[in-house]
Amino acid sequence: MPAKKSPAKKAPKSMPYEQGAWAHVFAPRAPGERRYWLIKSEPDVFSFEDLERAPKQTTCWDSVRNSSARNFMRDGMKKADLAFYYHSNAEPSGIVGICEIVREGYPDYTAWDPSHDYFDEKSDPDMPTWYMVDVKAVKPFKTMVALPEIKGDPALAEMALVKVGRLSVVPVTPAEWEYLCALGGVA
DNA sequence: GCCAACGTTGGC
DNA sequence: GCCAACGTTGGC
Numbered sequence: 101m102p103a104k105k106s107p108a109k110k111a112p113k114s115m116p117y118e119q120g121a122w123a124h125v126f127a128p129r130a131p132g133e134r135r136y137w138l139i140k141s142e143p144d145v146f147s148f149e150d151l152e153r154a155p156k157q158t159t160c161w162d163s164v165r166n167s168s169a170r171n172f173m174r175d176g177m178k179k180a181d182l183a184f185y186y187h188s189n190a191e192p193s194g195i196v197g198i199c200e201i202v203r204e205g206y207p208d209y210t211a212w213d214p215s216h217d218y219f220d221e222k223s224d225p226d227m228p229t230w231y232m233v234d235v236k237a238v239k240p241f242k243t244m245v246a247l248p249e250i251k252g253d254p255a256l257a258e259m260a261l262v263k264v265g266r267l268s269v270v271p272v273t274p275a276e277w278e279y280l281c282a283l284g285g286v287a
Numbered sequence: 288g289c290c291a292a293c294g295t296t297g298g299c
Numbered sequence: 300g301c302c303a304a305c306g307t308t309g310g311c
Contacts, residue, residue, distance in 0.1 A: 140309085166294075166307085189309060247310080266292065266308040 122168075125176045125271040136272040137172065137183035138195070138261055139235065148185045148197040148240060157237040158202060161269075162210045163218040165230060169269035174205035174231035176271065183235060184272060184280065186261070187244075194246035195280060203234035242285030255279055 125135065139161060141147065151159055164170060177183075178201065185197040207228035211220040220229060250256050256279065260270035272280075281287045 142309090168294090193310075264292085265310070266294095268308075 122172075122176075122271065125172065129178070135176070135178070135181050136274060136277040137177060137181060137201075138186050138270050138272050139183050139199070140186045140188040140268045142189045143187045144189075147187065148199075148237065151185065151197075151199065151235070151237045152240070154237075158234055160203075160208075160232050160234050162208050162232045163216075164208070164232065164268055165211075165218055165220065166268065169267055170229075170231055172269045172271065173233050177201045177204060177233050179204055182238065182277070184277075185237075188268075192244075192246040192248070194244045194250070195241060195284060196244045197240040198238040198281075198286065199235040200238050201233050202236045205231040205233055208232040239286060243283075245280055245283045249283070250280075 129135070146159070151157060161173065164173065181201040183199050183201065184195045185199050186195050187193055208230040210216045210218055211228070211230045213219055222229060250259065251262055256262065256276060259272070259276055260267070261272075264270065278287070
């Protein structure tokens, strides 16, 4: 018997993400390595078409108020990474296009604007709570890939999108990326 | 409109 | 530090 067997260690409620399940998406990169993401937006609020019509086809991805999503944007995403553009709360919901990270994490100033819907009085400009990135439309999917199709596909069963439903920013593996681009007709 | 999942808050 | 209450996301 081991001299001192500590009782089964419970996973801390909030593990630092550098050691958590997503450690690999924050890990140092090989030279030139590109990583992949998925970002959600309700099309009634801001659709992929809206992004294509925006000046320079670019927008700041503001108003995210979830710490996991924030961490992905602040510390995970790097310039030239690509992201699927996902329409949530839509009929049907699904992936409709591809965009590129064109500016890395910087403070989400909407958190400091009392007139803004997502004003957060606890976000201090000297120590910002919330971060965002800038994304630019790259191209639409030829055929959207709807959520039921994703959920029904064994090759995609491990997607963070499926596993952690409610997160608005999630990582995508290179294999999932290739596979979904093929499904979307943009391989 | 309902509800599952889960993060956050606050009482103790 | 625990945990119940509450809020949010987003599928269905």
